[in-house]
Amino acid sequence: MQDITLPEGLRLNEESPTNDQSGAGFATIDVSTRLCTGRIHLHGAQVTAWQPRGASEPVFWQSAQAQLASDKAIRGGVPISFPWFADGRSHNQKPAHGLARLADWKLVDASSTPGGEVTVRLRLDDETLAKSKFAPDAEVTLVVTMGVAVQMSLVVRAGSAACHFEDAMHNYFHVGDVTRASVKGLDAARYLDKVSGRDGQLQEGPVTFSGETDRVYQSVASASIVDPVLNRTISIEKSGSESTVVWNPWSKRSEKDFGMAPGEWQQMVCVETANALADEVYLEAGEKHVLSQVISLG
Numbered sequence: 001m002q003d004i005t006l007p008e009g010l011r012l013n014e015e016s017p018t019n020d021q022s023g024a025g026f027a028t029i030d031v032s033t034r035l036c037t038g039r040i041h042l043h044g045a046q047v048t049a050w051q052p053r054g055a056s057e058p059v060f061w062q063s064a065q066a067q068l069a070s071d072k073a074i075r076g077g078v079p080i081s082f083p084w085f086a087d088g089r090s091h092n093q094k095p096a097h098g099l100a101r102l103a104d105w106k107l108v109d110a111s112s113t114p115g116g117e118v119t120v121r122l123r124l125d126d127e128t129l130a131k132s133k134f135a136p137d138a139e140v141t142l143v144v145t146m147g148v149a150v151q152m153s154l155v156v157r158a159g160s161a162a163c164h165f166e167d168a169m170h171n172y173f174h175v176g177d178v179t180r181a182s183v184k185g186l187d188a189a190r191y192l193d194k195v196s197g198r199d200g201q202l203q204e205g206p207v208t209f210s211g212e213t214d215r216v217y218q219s220v221a222s223a224s225i226v227d228p229v230l231n232r233t234i235s236i237e238k239s240g241s242e243s244t245v246v247w248n249p250w251s252k253r254s255e256k257d258f259g260m261a262p263g264e265w266q267q268m269v270c271v272e273t274a275n276a277l278a279d280e281v282y283l284e285a286g287e288k289h290v291l292s293q294v295i296s297l298g
Contacts, residue, residue: 007112009033010120026068029107035116035147041074045105045122045142048077050150055297057230059150061174061268064261073101075260076172076268080142080154082124083134083165085245085276098166100140103128108141117147135163138283149296156290158283165281167291168245168274171236176229178248178269183207185223186244192216192277209269212250216276219244223271224298233298236271240291242279245272 006012006029014027031038031050038050051058062076073079082100084093109121124140137159145151154167175181184206192199194214203217206226223244225234238244247270249260273293275281281289 004107004110006110007118009112009116009118010110012107029110029120031118031146033112033116033118033147036150038146038150040120040122040144041077042105042107042122043068044073044101044103045080045124046074046077046101047144047150047152048074050146050295052148052297057176057232058174059234059295059297061172063264065264078152078172079170081166081168081170081274082140082154082156083132083167085166085168085274089166089277089280099128099132100124101170105142115147117145119143119145134165135159137161138163149294151292151294153290153292155288156281156283157288158285160285162282162284164283166274166276166279167281168243168272168276169291169293170245170270170272171293171295172268172270173225173234174230175225175227175267175269178209178266180228181209181269182226183223183246183269183271184226185221186217186219186246189217189219189221189244191218207246209248212253213246213248215246216274217244217246218242218279225269225271235294235296235298236273237294237296238273238292240289241273241275241293243274243276245270245274245276247272 011030013030027042029040036052039048048062060077066075079101082098084098105122105124108123112118122142130136139157141155143153186203186207187205189203191201193201195212220242222237250265283289
């Protein structure tokens with residue numbers, strides 16, 4: 001399907017399991033090196049796994065009830081939101097979180113380093129972009145490098161006309177117990193509380209969790225998840241991002257609205273690298289924007 005020679009440590013699996021009614025398989029790039037294991041789906045350019053060698057637990061969370069279907073994003077890993085976040089600034093965009101996460105991306109390059117890192121570059125197809133009034137002739141690529149850390153860069157280059165868009169890396173992280181976890185790095189940031197509808201809220205200290213949480217922070221700072229149950233810290237260093245989204249649907253909504261299995265909400269938290277709402281990106285013709293994050297364990 002792809003005319004790319006993969007280096008050692010990468011394998012193209014064109015018949016990965018799916019529960020799509022069409023019966024078609026969803027291609028994945030499976031990673032297994034001396035540094036880490038991982039998986040990238042070409043559908044949505046979605047990283048669903050990355051785990052450094054020696055780590056006892058997965059870094060990313062994925063629902064046991066995640067659906068692999070052409071009209072759905074996988075519930076877990078790192079879905080890509082583009083060219084809008086949620087239902088967009090107009091609050092009526094569909095599908096939720098944009099067209100990119102439901103599109104089949106093309107593998108355009110793959111490489112490795114002597115140190116054991118592997119890099120994959122994927123490109124969003126032109127047909128998907130043509131459907132979008134936000135960036136109809138832009139070039140959109142995702143570059144993923146996996147090793148002792150995982151680095152992701154979403155690169156958007158405007159075409160012959162100016163364009164505007166929201167974008168996000170919708171990270172689902174695995175935690176031992178969200179009620180005991182906390183997120184550092186957002187102290188003194190202002191945020192929109194989407195649960196209460198109140199804007200301009202001020203974060204004081206680490207973010208902790210005692211109920212449904214859905215917040216869009218205006219922050220360029222990197223963040224970290226402190227997990228005393230799994231005895232680890234997940235660091236999220238970011239650039240090209242003016243927003244950080246923190247989300248957990250809690251018990252009732254996790255099953256009713258998001259299709260999670262009972263109790264799964266307690267082992268996940270989303271800390272997302274984004275440009276959302278007022279932080280929408282504007283590019284003149286030919287300009288480039290790069291949204292990047294580096295995730296590591298400590």
